[in-house]
Amino acid sequence: MSDHQYLEINRKAWNEKTTVHINSEFYGMKEFLAGKSSLKPIELQLLGDITGKKILHLQCHFGQDTISMARMGAEVTGVDFSDEAIHLARELSQSTGVAARFIQSDVYTLPDHHQETYDIVFTTYGVLGWLPDMNRWGEVAAHYVKPGGKLILVEFHPAVWMFDDDFSELTYSYFNRGPIIETETGSYADRTADIQPTTIGWNHPLSDVFSSLLAQDMTISHFGEYDYSPYNCLRHLEETEPGKFRFTGPCKNLPMVYSIVADKANK
Helix, strand or coil: CCCCHHHHHHHHHHHHHHHHHHHHHHHHHHHHHHCCCCCHHHHHHHHHHCCCCCEECCCCCCCHHHHHHHCCCCCCEEECHHHHHHHHCCCCHHHHCCCCCCEECCCCCHCCCCCCEEEEEEECCHHHCCCCHHHHHHHHHHHHHEEEEEEEEEEEEEHHHHHHHCCCCCCCCCCCCCCCCEEEEEEEEECCCCCCCCCCCCCHHHHHHEEEEEEEEEEEEEEEEEECCCCCCCCCCCEECCEEEECCCHHHCCCCEEEEEECCCCC
């Protein structure tokens, strides 16, 4: 399958999802517009004080986290391949009065038309599964980190994606065995939404993620694993502590999220 084919299928799906997500309770737009940060404790701890930092946010959706980092004093550029998401992100920047730049592009072709470098490259939650090749991702991510800078990745654990949508049985390989084509009803943000998007994704083991960064001479300075999700975005989750959602039933002991910080040497 060519890049053009999978990108167009996924772009259509994410354009549909965006129109649902922007008005969903899941994304808490009313609270966000009133000043609430969309960032979660895991990434906030990894970011630290970002005042004056220049940040590239890859796969930013419609920009809530991008704008939240800008509210913290950073100069932030958000990138997403969905034209609908970028359109709404720009509107959101205007309506909040928070300056942020947004670029419509898929990850792999971004270096063809954007050449700046950044103190931090940031990407979180449900991002890597839309990319077929981790080595190409590592090349792009490292390309944008300036010497002395870092990548911050927070992502759902690949063990989660081995299960079917109902988390009742093991369905997929832990390893990348090729494209996974699925059609869902609704969206994680609103399961009653009247959409049936088809998507193409890939599973990536942790070894592929680490290898993609190490191949670019990045140094892993942090790796964390978490037994909860900060989002209630999967089936059969319950809030066991404020802001921490864990599986019930047979999947209750699964790792759910991991985090990586990779540094570029200050040459």
